[in-house]
Amino acid sequence: MARRTGRRPGNPETREAILAAAREAFAGKGYDGASIRAIATGAGVDPALVHHYFGTKDKLFLAAMQAPMDPAEIIDAVGEGDRDEVGVRFVRLFLRIWDGPGGAAGVAMLRSAVGTEWTARLFREFVVTQILRRAVPKLGLDDDEQGPLRVTLAASHMVGVALARYVIKVEPLASVPSEVIVAAVGPSVQRYLTGDLDLAAHLGDPPDRP
Amino acid sequence: MARRTGRRPGNPETREAILAAAREAFAGKGYDGASIRAIATGAGVDPALVHHYFGTKDKLFLAAMQAPMDPAEIIDAVGEGDRDEVGVRFVRLFLRIWDGPGGAAGVAMLRSAVGTEWTARLFREFVVTQILRRAVPKLGLDDDEQGPLRVTLAASHMVGVALARYVIKVEPLASVPSEVIVAAVGPSVQRYLTGDLDLAAHLGDPPDRP
Numbered sequence: 001m002a003r004r005t006g007r008r009p010g011n012p013e014t015r016e017a018i019l020a021a022a023r024e025a026f027a028g029k030g031y032d033g034a035s036i037r038a039i040a041t042g043a044g045v046d047p048a049l050v051h052h053y054f055g056t057k058d059k060l061f062l063a064a065m066q067a068p069m070d071p072a073e074i075i076d077a078v079g080e081g082d083r084d085e086v087g088v089r090f091v092r093l094f095l096r097i098w099d100g101p102g103g104a105a106g107v108a109m110l111r112s113a114v115g116t117e118w119t120a121r122l123f124r125e126f127v128v129t130q131i132l133r134r135a136v137p138k139l140g141l142d143d144d145e146q147g148p149l150r151v152t153l154a155a156s157h158m159v160g161v162a163l164a165r166y167v168i169k170v171e172p173l174a175s176v177p178s179e180v181i182v183a184a185v186g187p188s189v190q191r192y193l194t195g196d197l198d199l200a201a202h203l204g205d206p207p208d209r210p
Numbered sequence: 211m212a213r214r215t216g217r218r219p220g221n222p223e224t225r226e227a228i229l230a231a232a233r234e235a236f237a238g239k240g241y242d243g244a245s246i247r248a249i250a251t252g253a254g255v256d257p258a259l260v261h262h263y264f265g266t267k268d269k270l271f272l273a274a275m276q277a278p279m280d281p282a283e284i285i286d287a288v289g290e291g292d293r294d295e296v297g298v299r300f301v302r303l304f305l306r307i308w309d310g311p312g313g314a315a316g317v318a319m320l321r322s323a324v325g326t327e328w329t330a331r332l333f334r335e336f337v338v339t340q341i342l343r344r345a346v347p348k349l350g351l352d353d354d355e356q357g358p359l360r361v362t363l364a365a366s367h368m369v370g371v372a373l374a375r376y377v378i379k380v381e382p383l384a385s386v387p388s389e390v391i392v393a394a395v396g397p398s399v400q401r402y403l404t405g406d407l408d409l410a411a412h413l414g415d416p417p418d419r420p
Contacts, residue, residue, distance in 0.1 A: 111325065114377055149383065156375075163370065165366070168334050168337065170366070
């Protein structure tokens with residue numbers, strides 16, 4: 001019998017069974033469609049145990065994704081303060097996490113996300129429920145019909161930077177000081193989040209969309 | 211015995227043996243360190259056969275990567291014409307390839323690139339030798355000490371867009387018309403390639419770099 005650790009409650013095998021059932025449910029039914037009850041049934045445990053081990057459904061999802069950080073914390077920190085510096089704040093905080101001890105987990109998460117259709121769907125649910133749904137209101141984009149596009153543009157840019165810097169490790173991007181990337185990329189992210197994207201000609205007439 | 215096809219010269223098993231030896235050599239020794247002779251030896255064939263099957267070392271590398279396109283063609287097309295529209299041209303051409311029949315191969319290449327340290331190294335060699343080395347002179351950035359950084363910033367952004375749109379498939383980025391992305395992302399890429407990145411404060415004093 002494996003022993004419990006102080007940090008993570010529960011039998012490691014039971015934890016893993018719950019996490020495996022959670023991944024299957026989140027990828028198969030989506031975040032909203034996956035219930036704690038069904039995940040507990042899939043793992044052969046009582047729903048109360050899932051709550052006891054992982055807390056909320058959000059926390060269970062983060063654990064299932066082995067996420068290096070809680071996006072809610074990043075979004076809260078980026079959302080606070082001068083709106084004209086939201087781009088620079090986002091890039092700086094993002095790089096601080098990836099340059100730090102969470103970076104290895106980030107690389108593992110990115111590798112897993114890209115691996116198969118199944119893991120890609122899991123990651124997509126993660127982006128939509130943990131990032132998009134929170135960032136749009138937090139950044140004051142509720143009334144902006146381009147809000148979700150803005151956030152996905154900013155997020156996709158940063159994922160590309162993470163891929164190039166930490167996974168592919170292309171120079172000079174891989175070893176340039178993080179503040180160089182903050183200075184270079186911050187204004188792009190700022191424009192995506194709060195600037196004029198000049199899309200009226202392309203989005204004005206939905207029936208014309210292919 | 212497998213039959214030859216009209217399009218690809220040679221015995222499929224011999225072709226595969228050469229491609230496997232090429233991947234190993236390019237990942238292990240880098241593009242410059244990998245010789246056609248050593249690759250032929252690794253595959254147990256005559257070097258002349260490698261040239262006969264694949265042509266140049268560049269073409270062999272593209273075949274080994276299963277690249278959906280030859281970056282040289284994209285870079286040439288992007289490099290021609292008005293310098294103030296290089297960003298828009300790059301994004302438009304990039305999306306045209308990914309939205310077209312080459313997209314599936316692109317997804318496969320990206321999946322492979324991210325998969326392991328070994329394949330990441332292979333992809334890095336691809337970026338450096340097939341993209342960076344060509345794009346820097348073609349875009350007139352030889353005398354710009356930030357030239358390589360500029361190209362990697364632009365490339366990392368587009369890889370992030372490809373990942374979000376074609377692999378993770380996050381909405382609305384996944385199904386928005388390509389011209390929306392051209393309008394939104396083109397100016398960022400333009401700034402990376404030709405604009406003022408305002409990096410003097412961060413790059414002016416190399417000894418201070420961590």
